Amino acid sequence: KRLVREMVSEGRLVRVGRTHYALPREDDTVEGRVQRHPDGFGFIVPDSGKGDLYVHPRNLDSIFHGDRVRARIVRKNARGRDEAIIVKVVEPSRRRVMGILRSDPGGASVEAYDRGYPAGILIGKGETGGAKDGQVVGVEVTDPPSPRREARGRVVEILGYPDEPGIDIRTIVRKYELREEFPPEAIAGAEGCPHPIPGRELARREDFRSKPIVTIDGESAMDFDDAVLAERRMEGGYRLEVHIADVAHYVAQGSALDREALLRGTSVYFPGTAIPMLPPRLSSGLCSLNPGVDRLTLSVILEIDSRGGIVSHRFAEGVIRSRERMTYTDVAKILEESDPAACRRYEALVEHFRVMEELAAILNAKRRRRGTIDFDLPEPEILLDLQGGTLGIAPARRNVAHRIIEEFLLAANEAVSAHLFHLQVPSLYRVHERPDPLKMGK
Numbered sequence: 001k002r003l004v005r006e007m008v009s010e011g012r013l014v015r016v017g018r019t020h021y022a023l024p025r026e027d028d029t030v031e032g033r034v035q036r037h038p039d040g041f042g043f044i045v046p047d048s049g050k051g052d053l054y055v056h057p058r059n060l061d062s063i064f065h066g067d068r069v070r071a072r073i074v075r076k077n078a079r080g081r082d083e084a085i086i087v088k089v090v091e092p093s094r095r096r097v098m099g100i101l102r103s104d105p106g107g108a109s110v111e112a113y114d115r116g117y118p119a120g121i122l123i124g125k126g127e128t129g130g131a132k133d134g135q136v137v138g139v140e141v142t143d144p145p146s147p148r149r150e151a152r153g154r155v156v157e158i159l160g161y162p163d164e165p166g167i168d169i170r171t172i173v174r175k176y177e178l179r180e181e182f183p184p185e186a187i188a189g190a191e192g193c194p195h196p197i198p199g200r201e202l203a204r205r206e207d208f209r210s211k212p213i214v215t216i217d218g219e220s221a222m223d224f225d226d227a228v229l230a231e232r233r234m235e236g237g238y239r240l241e242v243h244i245a246d247v248a249h250y251v252a253q254g255s256a257l258d259r260e261a262l263l264r265g266t267s268v269y270f271p272g273t274a275i276p277m278l279p280p281r282l283s284s285g286l287c288s289l290n291p292g293v294d295r296l297t298l299s300v301i302l303e304i305d306s307r308g309g310i311v312s313h314r315f316a317e318g319v320i321r322s323r324e325r326m327t328y329t330d331v332a333k334i335l336e337e338s339d340p341a342a343c344r345r346y347e348a349l350v351e352h353f354r355v356m357e358e359l360a361a362i363l364n365a366k367r368r369r370r371g372t373i374d375f376d377l378p379e380p381e382i383l384l385d386l387q388g389g390t391l392g393i394a395p396a397r398r399n400v401a402h403r404i405i406e407e408f409l410l411a412a413n414e415a416v417s418a419h420l421f422h423l424q425v426p427s428l429y430r431v432h433e434r435p436d437p438l439k440m441g442k
Contacts, residue, residue, distance in 0.1 A: 041060070095141045096139065098175045215227045247282070309366070331353055
């Protein structure tokens with residue numbers, strides 16, 4: 001029996017029913033993630049994207065929510081759904097769960113934030129790690145829940161009480177195992193990036209530093225990825241420049257910086273703070289288009305006619321020196337309110353903003369003629385006090401500056417996509433299904 005159990009755990013045998021076993025066939029197996037239901041049964045979401053597979057509770061006794069498994073389809077159940085048995089755990093899930101400790105003379109348990117543990121997690125005697133009643137804790141789950149018993153675990157981390165400043169962010173960081181600290185090799189890679197930019201690098205790039213290029217972002221933006229300029233052409237129409245920070249220049253493929261960025265996937269933004277994908281020397285330094293300093297870019301230059309048609313496009317490795325770090329609010333004050341103070345402060349740029357407004361309206365009109373849907377839904381803005389506490393949530397007001405940046409970045413993205421399509425370069429595309437006609441009519 002022990003040998004048979006070992007062979008099953010190694011995937012060399014497959015259990016079919018209570019007492020029957022079979023040899024696994026590779027073409028019969030599926031890999032995917034387990035989603036446990038609070039009632040005991042579960043599903044496997046295949047990596048292939050095909051339909052979910054039902055898993056009976058008896059096959060989930062030692063399986064955790066989120067485990068990546070190999071499974072074999074054995075039958076269709078009474079509802080006609082494919083049922084699978086788990087052959088092997090390929091990749092264990094993260095088994096740390098955050099929640100609030102509840103303790104009394106009868107024992108301790110944790111009210112989990114994870115909905116996969118609706119009955120909570122029982123904490124063994126002496127396994128609270130010194131945590132007190134009502135504190136937010138991290139629990140290592142040792143036994144998954146089942147219809148017959150609650151999950152069990154032990155406290156491995158104490159974060160503090162729920163009303164302490166910053167506790168919500170710390171909880172999210174732990175829950176999703178976000179990487180806060182950078183490894184020494186990634187820090188060393190960032191510190192090794194030359195500054196100022198070497199002359200030979202400047203010489204080989206197209207120089208846009210004499211132009212009144214600006215960034216336009218929200219007041220709370222912590223880094224600046226894109227900068228823009230719009231000009232009228234003497235022969236009619238417009239010239240649009242969109243400059244994107246050239247991160248790839250500093251992050252060589254396969255380098256320590258690249259490997260760390262791959263593990264993070266993206267920067268993670270919280271109200272008032274962020275966990276960047278790259279070390280601060282790059283994320284808020286060399287790869288942020290700060291005003292008054294030379295920055296390397298990948299640039300899209302579009303010639304646009306008076307109806308928004310793209311006459312020509314080209315791409316360049318460039319260098320810019322942003323004139324101003326503009327906010328949506330300040331640009332709106334100039335264009336929507338003709339605010340005297342804002343117009344005086346940015347006098348040299350006022351006409352450029354008016355040209356941007358003209359071009360954005362033309363590009364928007366062209367998109368509408370093509371049948372584009374503009375949802376223009378309000379976005380929430382979280383208001384914080386000086387200690388990081390939440391004062392409230394208010395709808396963020398969209399203005400002409402938001403529309404300018406949206407139209408310009410859409411135009412640049414379309415130009416790049418069309419260019420890659422015509423070159424037949426393999427690319428990732430985000431495709432939206434056609435909207436429901438009934439919903440469109442409402």
